[in-house]
Amino acid sequence: MAAKSNLKNMALSLTLVCLVCSAILGCVYAVTSGPIQEAEAAKTAASIARVLPPFQGVPEQEVVNVDGADYKYFRMPGAGTAVISTVGGFGGPLTLMVGFGEDGLVVNTVVLSHSETPGLGAKCQTEASFIDQFKGWDPAAKKLAVRKDGGEVDAITASTITSRAYSAAVANAYQVYLKLSENE
Amino acid sequence: MSKFGLIAKGILKENPTFVLVLGMCPTLATTTSAMNGLEMGLATMFVLILSNIVISLIAPVVPDKVHIPVYIVVIATFVTVLQLLMQAFVPEVYETLGLFIPLIVVNCIVLGRAEAFANKNSVGDSALDGIGIGIGFTLSLTVIGIVREILGSGSVFGWKFIAGDGILAFVMAPGAFIVLGYLMVLFNKLARR
Numbered sequence: 001m002a003a004k005s006n007l008k009n010m011a012l013s014l015t016l017v018c019l020v021c022s023a024i025l026g027c028v029y030a031v032t033s034g035p036i037q038e039a040e041a042a043k044t045a046a047s048i049a050r051v052l053p054p055f056q057g058v059p060e061q062e063v064v065n066v067d068g069a070d071y072k073y074f075r076m077p078g079a080g081t082a083v084i085s086t087v088g089g090f091g092g093p094l095t096l097m098v099g100f101g102e103d104g105l106v107v108n109t110v111v112l113s114h115s116e117t118p119g120l121g122a123k124c125q126t127e128a129s130f131i132d133q134f135k136g137w138d139p140a141a142k143k144l145a146v147r148k149d150g151g152e153v154d155a156i157t158a159s160t161i162t163s164r165a166y167s168a169a170v171a172n173a174y175q176v177y178l179k180l181s182e183n184e
Numbered sequence: 185m186s187k188f189g190l191i192a193k194g195i196l197k198e199n200p201t202f203v204l205v206l207g208m209c210p211t212l213a214t215t216t217s218a219m220n221g222l223e224m225g226l227a228t229m230f231v232l233i234l235s236n237i238v239i240s241l242i243a244p245v246v247p248d249k250v251h252i253p254v255y256i257v258v259i260a261t262f263v264t265v266l267q268l269l270m271q272a273f274v275p276e277v278y279e280t281l282g283l284f285i286p287l288i289v290v291n292c293i294v295l296g297r298a299e300a301f302a303n304k305n306s307v308g309d310s311a312l313d314g315i316g317i318g319i320g321f322t323l324s325l326t327v328i329g330i331v332r333e334i335l336g337s338g339s340v341f342g343w344k345f346i347a348g349d350g351i352l353a354f355v356m357a358p359g360a361f362i363v364l365g366y367l368m369v370l371f372n373k374l375a376r377r
Binding site for chain 2: 032113
């Protein structure tokens with residue numbers, strides 16, 4: 001039989017349920033926060049290893065402000081710099097990590113997160129012919145824009161907006177790289 | 185009703201997707217591939233079983249006027265637990281399903297089973313009901329995912345057997361509606377026999 005719905009009972013039952021639930025969540029959070037951080041750190045480390053030449057040591061995250069926006073980057077002396085750059089894509093924010101070698105050329109790029117259309121824009125993660133064209137790209141000599149916009153990037157078929165965003169993200173990362181080189 | 189019947193009805197007579205037509209948002213959105221459908225189904229089943237058990241336990245003492253907020257708090261707790269566990273131990277899966285994990289809180293199936301079954305039945309029966317409905321939901325989502333993946337990408341569970349791109353529409357939203365509609369017709373025709 002359900003308890004009577006008077007103010008005391010209602011307040012009491014809601015308070016009790018909330019207290020118990022918060023306690024459970026607190027415990028689960030305490031147990032999982034370590035593994036969650038490890039998983040995130042492992043993902044970042046794996047991305048850095050993909051966009052930079054082999055390096056020694058543990059990358060430390062640093063932040064630089066370029067044109068009013070904060071960019072995270074990882075500086076690995078002797079190997080290069082990995083810059084995280086976010087732009088608006090077709091379906092939402094598109095976040096890339098771009099690695100620059102000590103010579104200022106793009107080593108590789110990798111998508112950290114995206115909300116592009118499956119089967120179309122989402123190919124920016126898998127389409128080798130698109131991703132590989134950025135390897136060894138010299139941003140000082142070749143314009144980072146799709147051919148439609150007068151640049152030299154070959155867009156993914158039927159995904160010009162995503163390709164444009166991808167190029168813009170790499171171009172932004174290059175601005176960050178230039179700023180970092182100036183500071184040194 | 186027999187113990188087996190309790191599970192079987194969730195798969196056939198009260199199949200949440202094809203008969204009750206509940207929880208359509210994750211059904212349409214996450215079934216772009218067989219694997220995504222399966223993972224979403226399992227995640228929902230986890231919440232469904234635990235919330236059914238707890239709600240059948242506390243239902244007798246919860247005052248009527250606040251039973252919905254109490255149930256929602258219980259469900260939201262299990263969803264958050266699931267979210268933290270997935271983030272910690274299967275981060276790749278968590279990333280693919282993304283937004284749809286927290287949305288399990290408002291999945292009609294979970295609150296629907298709490299209201300329609302768990303709050304008037306025993307703990308054991310409610311757990312079985314959760315298992316049955318959970319299996320029904322998981323199977324439905326997996327089947328929709330399989331059909332969409334075959335037509336849209338030419339593969340099953342990531343194993344590609346047709347070269348090329350497939351029919352793109354089936355990976356996107358319109359394909360979800362088309363596949364769901366035809367499967368619903370087929371299911372109800374076969375189940376009515």
